Amino acid sequence: xxxxxxxxxxxxxxxxxxxxxxxxxxxxxxxxxxxxxxxxxxxxxxxxxxxxxxxxxxxxxxxxxxxxxxxxxxxxxxxxxxxxxxxxxxxxxxxxxxxxxxxxxxxxxxxxxxxxxxxxxxxxxxxxxxxxxxxxxxxxxxxxxxxxxxxxxxxxxxxxxxxxxxxxxxxxxxxxxxxxxxxxxxxxxxxxxxxxxxxxxxxxxxxxxxxxxxxxxxxxxxxxxxxxxxxxxxxxxxxxxxxxxxxxxxxxxxxxxxxxxxxxxxxxxxxxxxxxxxxxxxxxxxxxxxxxxxxxxxxxxxxxxxxxxxxxxxxxxxxxxxxxxxxxxxxxxxxxxxxxxxxxxxxxxxxxxxxxxxxxxxxxxxxxxxxxxxxxxxxxxxxxxxxxxxxxxxxxxxxxxxxxxxxxxxxxxxxxxxxxxxxxxxxxxxxxxxxxxxxxxxxxxxxxxxxxxxxxxxxxxxxxxxxxxxxxxxxxxxxxxxxxxxxxxxxxxxxxxxxxxxxxxxxxxxxxxxxxxxxxxxxxxxxxxxxxxxxxxxxxxxxxxxxxxxxxxxxxxxxxxxxxxxxxxxxxxxxxxxxxxxxxxxxxxxxxxxxxxxxxxxxxxxxxxxxxxxxxxxxxxxxxxxxxxxxxxxxxxxxxxxxxxxxxxxxxxxxxxxxxxxxxxxxxx
RNA sequence: GCGCGUGUAGCUCAGUCGGAUAGAGCGACCGCCUCCUAAGCGGUAGGCCCCUGGUUCGAAUCCAGGCACGCGCGCCA
Numbered sequence: 001x002x003x004x005x006x007x008x009x010x011x012x013x014x015x016x017x018x019x020x021x022x023x024x025x026x027x028x029x030x031x032x033x034x035x036x037x038x039x040x041x042x043x044x045x046x047x048x049x050x051x052x053x054x055x056x057x058x059x060x061x062x063x064x065x066x067x068x069x070x071x072x073x074x075x076x077x078x079x080x081x082x083x084x085x086x087x088x089x090x091x092x093x094x095x096x097x098x099x100x101x102x103x104x105x106x107x108x109x110x111x112x113x114x115x116x117x118x119x120x121x122x123x124x125x126x127x128x129x130x131x132x133x134x135x136x137x138x139x140x141x142x143x144x145x146x147x148x149x150x151x152x153x154x155x156x157x158x159x160x161x162x163x164x165x166x167x168x169x170x171x172x173x174x175x176x177x178x179x180x181x182x183x184x185x186x187x188x189x190x191x192x193x194x195x196x197x198x199x200x201x202x203x204x205x206x207x208x209x210x211x212x213x214x215x216x217x218x219x220x221x222x223x224x225x226x227x228x229x230x231x232x233x234x235x236x237x238x239x240x241x242x243x244x245x246x247x248x249x250x251x252x253x254x255x256x257x258x259x260x261x262x263x264x265x266x267x268x269x270x271x272x273x274x275x276x277x278x279x280x281x282x283x284x285x286x287x288x289x290x291x292x293x294x295x296x297x298x299x300x301x302x303x304x305x306x307x308x309x310x311x312x313x314x315x316x317x318x319x320x321x322x323x324x325x326x327x328x329x330x331x332x333x334x335x336x337x338x339x340x341x342x343x344x345x346x347x348x349x350x351x352x353x354x355x356x357x358x359x360x361x362x363x364x365x366x367x368x369x370x371x372x373x374x375x376x377x378x379x380x381x382x383x384x385x386x387x388x389x390x391x392x393x394x395x396x397x398x399x400x401x402x403x404x405x406x407x408x409x410x411x412x413x414x415x416x417x418x419x420x421x422x423x424x425x426x427x428x429x430x431x432x433x434x435x436x437x438x439x440x441x442x443x444x445x446x447x448x449x450x451x452x453x454x455x456x457x458x459x460x461x462x463x464x465x466x467x468x469x470x471x472x473x474x475x476x477x478x479x480x481x482x483x484x485x486x487x488x489x490x491x492x493x494x495x496x497x498x499x500x501x502x503x504x505x506x507x508x509x510x511x512x513x514x515x516x517x518x519x520x521x522x523x524x525x526x527x528x529x530x531x532x533x534x535x536x537x538x539x540x541x542x543x544x545x546x547x548x549x550x551x552x553x554x555x556x557x558x559x560x561x562x563x564x565x566x567x568x569x570x571x572x573x574x575x576x577x578x579x580x581x582x583x584x585x586x587x588x589x590x591x592x593x594x595x596x597x598x599x600x601x602x603x604x605x606x607x608x609x610x611x612x613x614x615x616x617x618x619x620x621x622x623x624x625x626x627x628x629x630x631x632x633x634x635x636x637x638x639x640x641x642x643x644x645x646x647x648x649x650x651x652x653x654x655x656x657x658x659x660x661x662x663x664x665x666x667x668x669x
Numbered sequence: 670g671c672g673c674g675u676g677u678a679g680c681u682c683a684g685u686c687g688g689a690u691a692g693a694g695c696g697a698c699c700g701c702c703u704c705c706u707a708a709g710c711g712g713u714a715g716g717c718c719c720c721u722g723g724u725u726c727g728a729a730u731c732c733a734g735g736c737a738c739g740c741g742c743g744c745c746a
Contacts, residue, residue: 030686032685032686032687032688034685034686034688035685036689037689037690038689041689045688045689047686047687047688050687050688050726050727053726054725054726059726060726083689085688085689085726086688086726087688087689162746165746166745166746167746224746295744296744298744299744301744329743329744330744331744332744333744334744336744338744338745338746339745339746401740402673402674402740402741403740403741404741405672405673405674405740405741406672406673406741406742409672409673431673431674433674433675433739433740434739434740436739438681455738455739456738456739457739481708484708488706488708504708515682515683516681516682516683517682517683519673519674519675520674520675520682521674521675521739521740523681525681528681528695531694531695531708532708533694533695533708533709534693534694534695534708535681535682535683535693535694535695536694536708538708539694539708539709541708542706542708542709543709545706545708546705546706546709547705549705549706550705551705552705553705554705557705597685601685605685607685609682609683610683610685613683613684613693616683616693616694617683617693620693623709623710624710624711626705626709626710627701627709627710627711628710630704630705631705632705633704633705647705668706669706669708
């Protein structure tokens with residue numbers, strides 16, 4: 001991997017700068033490392049000479065030349081060369097670099113990064129089937145988890161279940177009022193494998209039913225009230241619904257290799273009175289206060305810092321008409337807590353700041369064998385709690401779409417108001433834009449496009465039942481993949497064809513959800529999602545399969561095991577990597593080494609598309625190499641050996657990159 | 670009104686801490702399977718990087734002001 005080399009290079013240059021110009025470490029400009037447009041210019045480039053030109057009153061090219069002379073052969077990395085314009089280009093010692101990495105282990109975790117990190121993602125209302133919007137959330141969340149673990153963090157994945165909200169209440173109303181079901185009926189229904197589909201339709205029907213007559217909304221209010229009080233028949237029915245649908249969601253996500261450590265139920269947060277405790281803390285610290293008069297009389301409110309204003313006026317009770325706008329109600333005048341309040345309590349728990357805890361019990365098994373726990377309101381009869389405690393994290397990532405930015409900002413402000421600046425700092429809202437439907441896809445789903453004329457896309461709406469269900473998408477993509485597999489490998493047993501198709505479909509969907517930068521609305525287009533060509537997950541898998549095929553052929557025809565290839569490298573002549581003839585192979589080796597740098601960048605910027613783009617570019621490079629550089633049939637043994645090593649290195653790194661995206665390559669495609 | 674996000678090729682998007690000739694994919698057109706899998710590869714066409722000004726040796730990138738589009742901003746959940 002390449003990050004340690006970056007460190008060495010920076011150190012070498014910084015040391016040269018110290019010697020040449022007497023720069024103190026704190027006066028040192030940031031040493032930016034980039035990659036020249038092509039390999040003939042160099043392997044890495046440093047632009048520090050440009051930054052120093054002003055302060056040193058000297059032309060960049062002179063500075064670059066002086067640094068190049070002073071920092072010759074930094075730590076044996078290679079040759080440093082100054083350009084006529086002022087770049088410092090590093091030409092790596094190719095064989096040395098390649099031998100040091102090919103066949104090496106993944107990087108050891110960076111020290112100090114091992115702190116416990118909670119990632120919350122998925123969090124689908126348990127009242128209907130998951131749709132493509134939820135898929136983006138889960139794909140981003142799961143990929144972030146994998147990246148954090150890759151960098152050595154101890155990650156706990158939580159999936160929040162809002163089992164006491166309106167959405168669940170609505171489905172319960174539908175079951176009772178529209179379907180005339182009782183708890184036992186619902187229990188039978190919930191056994192059906194696609195119960196989530198049934199509820200998807202029912203939910204949309206209930207919405208229409210409300211719209212026909214506003215008076216019917218009283219059913220929702222009553223149901224919601226019953227849910228919050230945990231009252232008998234309604235709550236019992238809701239439990240059947242939410243339990244069944246959560247299991248549907250888990251099965252859907254498992255198709256994409258997405259698993260969790262803990263399900264956190266809002267019902268448990270209510271029953272265990274997390275909010276009462278949080279309220280005490282908020283009151284004690286003065287973070288919330290009771291409004292005596294005005295529009296919000298009788299409410300407990302939290303002052304909000306608007307990002308625009310530098311300093312809030314001394315106090316708000318001076319009759320300022322805008323003052324109320326900067327107050328967020330936490331407890332209503334009727335004494336009930338708002339959404340934000342519950343979120344604050346939960347966030348405090350995540351950091352171990354609440355002073356209360358859930359009970360826990362085991363939930364279902366997950367395909368990988370990773371244990372899944374669920375929160376619980378009462379201690380398990382066998383008393384068997386988890387071995388490691390949940391919560392008490394040093395950092396928290398909440399994966400929630402950008403529409404929740406305002407609420408997430410309030411959470412951070414509450415932490416600041418409670419005098420937990422470190423936790424506020426490490427309370428990260430991973431925000432991303434929604435998934436909408438392209439106009440074509442919406443039309444194909446029977447949505448009249450004329451309804452919202454000007455818009456470039458059509459928003460998914462669970463309430464209206466408008467959207468592409470995650471399982472439907474996966475089914476379609478799998479079916480398409482299976483046709484391809486069957487055409488290419490007709491002799492393969494059907495089970496194997498199916499398995500291969502599933503692996504391909506999962507990669508197609510996951511890559512699609514990751515490849516856009518998070519600030520971009522995805523206008524989901526079904527034809528695009530069903531494509532396996534160009535910048536897609538299957539393209540990455542195909543390149544990997546090709547690499548494995550070469551390694552397989554080397555075993556078959558030359559009796560060359562991959563381990564032998566790597567061992568033989570030490571004694572192999574350097575020539576195949578040298579000069580223009582070696583450029584193609586060298587470019588592949590260097591690019592494949594950058595995975596750690598990319599993982600680092602992705603986590604730092606929370607821009608996971610860089611991982612997708614990198615993996616694609618790497619696969620492209622390999623395919624170029626594949627067409628230009630035969631391996632198995634190469635007569636020159638040294639060349640064959642080096643090329644084989646390059647293929648093995650690519651295969652190892654690409655497999656890791658795919659794993660970071662929750663994908664694998666099938667045996668054949 | 671305020672806040673956040675987005676604006677780059679016909680379409681969908683990359684473009685790293687400001688750096689070398691602005692790149693992919695799709696679509697269009699022209700080629701490549703006696704050769705490790707054509708889910709691939711090579712080539713051609715396609716650009717006012719939304720506009721104006723500023724900072725800088727250097728701006729798609731930073732700053733200011735506009736314009737357009739999207740999303741937020743309730744004692745709702």
